[in-house]
Amino acid sequence: MISKGIGRQIVLHYFIVVFVTLLLVEIIFLFAIRTYYYDSIYNHIANHAALVTDNFQNSDKSEVQEDKAFFTNIISVFSLANTELQVLDRHGNIIMTNSSFQSDRPVQTSDLSQALTNNIGKWIGREPDTGEMVMSVSSPIQLLGENKYVIRYITSMEPINSKLLNITLLAALVGVVILAVVLLFSMGLANSIVKPINNIRAVSAQMARGRFDVRVKGEYKYELGELASTLNYMAQEIVRGNQIKDDFISSISHELRTPLTGIKGWSETLTSGGFDPEETKIGMQIIAKETDRLIGLVEEMLDFSKLQQNEMKLVIASVNLKEILQETMLNVWAKAEQKRIQIKLDDHTESAVMVPGDGNRLKQVFLNLVDNAIKFSTEDSWIHLDIRTQDEWAIVEVIDSGIGISEEHLRRVKDRFFQVNHQGGGTGLGLAISQQLVELHNGEMEMRSELGVGTTVNVRLPLLDELNKNDA
Known part of the structure; x- marks a missing residue:
């Protein structure tokens, strides 16, 4: 289990992206497979049903008889294996079927109305009597240019749905395996990113406590490498800056001490008295010179401070x-x-x-x-x-x-x-x-x-x- 942090976020984001992508792919794949199977069955039956329409198209043969023998002949000639064939009248009443079971209720599905308008009708749904998922395809029988009868093919979709279910389960299993592989891969990737980040964080924490001698070790690529280099450079510059400031303090202490020593020495000497005017003048000149030197040093530091704080005002x-x-x-x-x-x-x-x-x-x-x-x-x-x-x-x-x-x-x-x-x-x-x-x-x-x-x-x-x- 990955603890809270950037590692978990990386794993979670990878997992969500792959899961959504995989889900969409599997939905599209299963929809395409279902469409392929259903269309294959429909095309096979529809092509066979079209033969009926072509055979009786505008038939005006006098020997055509609308009796039991006529319908029996249709059943025997145009039957398909594993498919029920019904002959219906215009109102959906079943005149004859090759099934041992015959319903008394008239057919009211949409494929009948489509067939009566000179189209091959299609309907998929559950059979009212058995509750079985079926596909029905209907085609008109024309006598003397009139759609007098409809032949209707009914085939069960349960075997196909069973195959589709197996394919769905197999696709789901493949998806689970892929997600497991992605999860392991993303965990490895997250660790490869989090480990150097934790290392950089540990080093930066030591720097925050004032240990600027530590450095980020290891060769990291891309942004992490740049971050590590920047942190090391920052520590180096801080060390250099501290050294410069130490040197400055040492230097400015010496610079201030020298004129102050001269001023103090001549002040004490002149205070003690006993000097001629010429010597007193020289002493006062030295005091004035050293005082000017001190003023110059102080003004230089004040100017620098103003520049650093953007307080320097120019009279343009x-x-x-x-x-x-x-x-x-x-x-x-x-x-x-x-x-x-x-x-x-x-x-x-x-x-x-x-x-x-x-x-x-x-x-x-x-x-x-x-x-x-x-x-x-x-x-x-x-x-x-x-x-x-x-x-x-x-x-x-x-x-x-x-x-x-x-x-x-x-x-x-x-x-x-x-x-x-x-x-x-x-x-x-x-x-x-x-x-x-x-x-x-x-x-x-x-x-x-x-x-x-x-x-x-x-x-x-x-x-x-x-x-x-x-x-x-």
């Missing part, structure tokens, strides 16, 4: 990308000078490049990209900011000649919390935030890199349409 206006890039260069100029990195703007356009967007957020994107380029570039290298238009797009490329990114890391570099170099500082959120900000502007951001050669970040933003340009 007409933005000149060239001005944004020039401001970006000015903001990072001092940092680039410390590593003797040359930053150059390559302008391939003849006019202003206007895009719809939030100027502050777009500046945040390019500041992050250029800052990363500076961070991972060697001394005495260069960074190019390339701007051009193509069709309906404004394209900005940040190209550096830095250390580059390996193919393995390039696939994950835009993931949240991911850092190629944990010693480089930061939260690992910069590129993830930049990617989402570009997408909020209906743009695209792609990265190409070669280890030891450099990295190119391609940002595509939709141009401001002509109507908005005119309005601006």
Whole structure:
């Protein structure tokens, strides 16, 4: 007995479908067999009865006598084996029969009325006197063009019905055997489906309890295989995500501790007194610098949180990308000078490049990209900011000649919390935030890199349409 569940449903559905199909087939088969037998008997008798009609059709022979000898001759000439032959008058009265039993009641079945209208009549029913199932076939006898008499053949259908009953029982037995085979087959099929489902369910239950080291084992086909692969991939991604978060917590703790240590140290030092104005100024500058660094870290995490919760609000206006890039260069100029990195703007356009967007957020994107380029570039290298238009797009490329990114890391570099170099500082959120900000502007951001050669970040933003340009 199959317990409640999908297995029982599979078996039940298979069984119902096969049972209904088999039932319809057997009904059609038995109906066809019955029709074949009944029609065979009727055709045999009807063909014989037609000879009577043809023999007496429009007969005008003077020697035909309507007496006992005449009817006896009909009985003897046109009789059939195992079939009663009756000669009736127009009113259904039996004039003569080859049966030892003769009813006094007139015949009133439908085959008589059909025969009197020049047709061969047929009737199937129970004989009133015996209760036996019979078939009667009637044909008219014409004398001088008039239907004066009717010959009526009556044959018992009990032997045929007995054969049909045996065939029905045999068909039912075959049906039962087929249903038993289908039941066994469907149970096997159900087990082949339910077993891997139970395995997947058991593994998922362990994952729900926090055990992400378990995996669905076994090679399953089709949708079950895809489900198992998806579950394993989910567990793998959760483990990877947890590791990234652990790394992020470790990294952000270090990032927060460093400026806090500097602020605390200089605060205590300045509080103790005894410093000249120049030293006090240096201490205050360090405190201000570290405070700005803390504010930047917090703002970066707040921005990421807003993006994740779809709470980032953009102030959309007409933005000149060239001005944004020039401001970006000015903001990072001092940092680039410390590593003797040359930053150059390559302008391939003849006019202003206007895009719809939030100027502050777009500046945040390019500041992050250029800052990363500076961070991972060697001394005495260069960074190019390339701007051009193509069709309906404004394209900005940040190209550096830095250390580059390996193919393995390039696939994950835009993931949240991911850092190629944990010693480089930061939260690992910069590129993830930049990617989402570009997408909020209906743009695209792609990265190409070669280890030891450099990295190119391609940002595509939709141009401001002509109507908005005119309005601006």
